[in-house]
Amino acid sequence: MTEEQIVLWNKIRNFEIDDPTSSFTFTDRLARENNWTIEYAIKAVFEYKKFLFLILIADFPLTPSDQIDQVWHLHLLYTQSYWIDFCKNTIQKDIHHGPTKGAEQKPLFKDQYLKTLEFYESVFKKKPPKHIWVDVETRFKEIHFTRVNRHKNWIFPKLLLKCS
Amino acid sequence: MRLLSILTPAETELILENRTASFKDLMKLTFMDLLLKKVIKIVEVEKQSHPRNDSRVYTYIEKGKNFANCKPNPHESIYTTPFEEEDDIQILFHHFVKIGYEATGKSIGYKKKVKKTGNLDAFLKSSFFLNLFGMIRLNKQGEKTKKEISNYLKEVDSKINHLLENDKEKALEILLTIGGNIFLLKNLNFELLKNIDKQLLAQKRSESNSESDDYGYWNLHMDFYEHNDLFSDDFDNGTSFQSYLDDTLDSFDTQFDASGCSVFDSGCSSCSGCGGCGGCS
Numbered sequence: 001m002t003e004e005q006i007v008l009w010n011k012i013r014n015f016e017i018d019d020p021t022s023s024f025t026f027t028d029r030l031a032r033e034n035n036w037t038i039e040y041a042i043k044a045v046f047e048y049k050k051f052l053f054l055i056l057i058a059d060f061p062l063t064p065s066d067q068i069d070q071v072w073h074l075h076l077l078y079t080q081s082y083w084i085d086f087c088k089n090t091i092q093k094d095i096h097h098g099p100t101k102g103a104e105q106k107p108l109f110k111d112q113y114l115k116t117l118e119f120y121e122s123v124f125k126k127k128p129p130k131h132i133w134v135d136v137e138t139r140f141k142e143i144h145f146t147r148v149n150r151h152k153n154w155i156f157p158k159l160l161l162k163c164s
Numbered sequence: 165m166r167l168l169s170i171l172t173p174a175e176t177e178l179i180l181e182n183r184t185a186s187f188k189d190l191m192k193l194t195f196m197d198l199l200l201k202k203v204i205k206i207v208e209v210e211k212q213s214h215p216r217n218d219s220r221v222y223t224y225i226e227k228g229k230n231f232a233n234c235k236p237n238p239h240e241s242i243y244t245t246p247f248e249e250e251d252d253i254q255i256l257f258h259h260f261v262k263i264g265y266e267a268t269g270k271s272i273g274y275k276k277k278v279k280k281t282g283n284l285d286a287f288l289k290s291s292f293f294l295n296l297f298g299m300i301r302l303n304k305q306g307e308k309t310k311k312e313i314s315n316y317l318k319e320v321d322s323k324i325n326h327l328l329e330n331d332k333e334k335a336l337e338i339l340l341t342i343g344g345n346i347f348l349l350k351n352l353n354f355e356l357l358k359n360i361d362k363q364l365l366a367q368k369r370s371e372s373n374s375e376s377d378d379y380g381y382w383n384l385h386m387d388f389y390e391h392n393d394l395f396s397d398d399f400d401n402g403t404s405f406q407s408y409l410d411d412t413l414d415s416f417d418t419q420f421d422a423s424g425c426s427v428f429d430s431g432c433s434s435c436s437g438c439g440g441c442g443g444c445s
Binding site for chain 1: 246262266
C-alpha cells in the first residue's frame, strides 16, 4: 500500500457503522437477518470495509462475496450512515451498488470475483478469509435466498432431510 | 494460598458457588481477568462523523500486549478467538460482550467450559449423569477447599485496604498470589491499587523471572499493577466497571427486537429489493 492508501484504509477501518447509543445496532441487525453469530457479523463488516477500500483504489470493476454484499445491502438501508457519514464525510466519493442485470452476466461476474480475490491478496498481503470470501463456484451457486417468516415456518437444512 | 495463584476467578467462583454460580458472573470474572492480564484491552475513541455533528465516545476492545503470550483456557477463548484472524480489529464493547454471551452456550455450556481446564477435577464429583447434564457438585475435598478459599478471601478482604496503605510489600505479595481472584474481594478499594510501588514491582518481577523461564500467570498479572490504567477515567473503579458490564449483559435479555424503520428528511417509500450484486466499478 502507498502512504496515501494507508491513510485511506485507516479512514475506512475507523469508520463506525454502529451507533453506540443503540441497543440494537447495525451489526445486531445484520447478524439477526442473516442468522449469523455476532462474531461472524463483525468479521463480515470488517471484510466489507476492506472491499470498499479495494473499490476505491482499483481501476477495474470488483465483485464482493454474497456475505459482503449482504453487509452492503444493509448499509445502504442506513442512508444517513452510508451516503452522508461514509461517502460524503469519510471518503468524499459516492460508491454506487450495481445489482446484476441477469444470468447473462454470470461469466463476467465470476471473472470479476476471481480478480477481486487476487487483488485483495495483493493489497492486504494475505489470503481473503474463506468463510467470508467463499470460492468462486460456491459464490455463484449458493445464491437462492428467500425471506422467510420464522414465526410461521420451520427451516430444515436439505442435508438433514437427506440423512433422515 | 497457593491454589488461588493457579485458579482463574471463574474457577474459584465455581468452587465457591458451584451449583448456584451464575454464568453471567463467570463470564464477567473471566472478562475482567483477561483485562487484568492485558490479554485484551479497552480503548476509548472519540469520533465525529462530521464537524457539524457532536462527537461521540466509542468504547472498543482490542488485543492487549500479552495476547500473544497467553494460552487461553477454554472458558477464556470465547474472548480471544475474535482476534485470532485479524491483528488490528477493534470490537465495540457492546458487541464484544455479546460475542461472549453467544459463545457461552448459556449456563451449563459455560460451566462445562470452566471445568475443562482440569484444575477443578480434584474437587468435583464425577458421574455419567452429572457430566451429561453439566451439573456441578463438590466432593469432600471440594467442600474442604471451598471453606479454605472462602476463609482466606474473607481474611484478605478484611485487611487488604489497610495493607495497601501501610504495608505495600505484603499487599502486593497477596494480590499477585491471588491474581484475577481480586475480583472476588468485596471490599477492595481499586483506587488504592494505584499506590503500588513500581520499584517493589520490578523487584518482584526479577525474582519471579529468575525462578522460572515461563511467561506465566504471575507475570501477566504483574503487568497490570505496573500500568493499572484499567480502572482510570470512565472506568474509575472496579465497581462502576462491573456495573457497566452487568448492564450490557442484562440488555441482551431484554433487547428490543427492532424490525421497524423510520423516515425523515427526504423520506422513503417501499423497497422493491434487488436480485443480488453484480459488483461495481
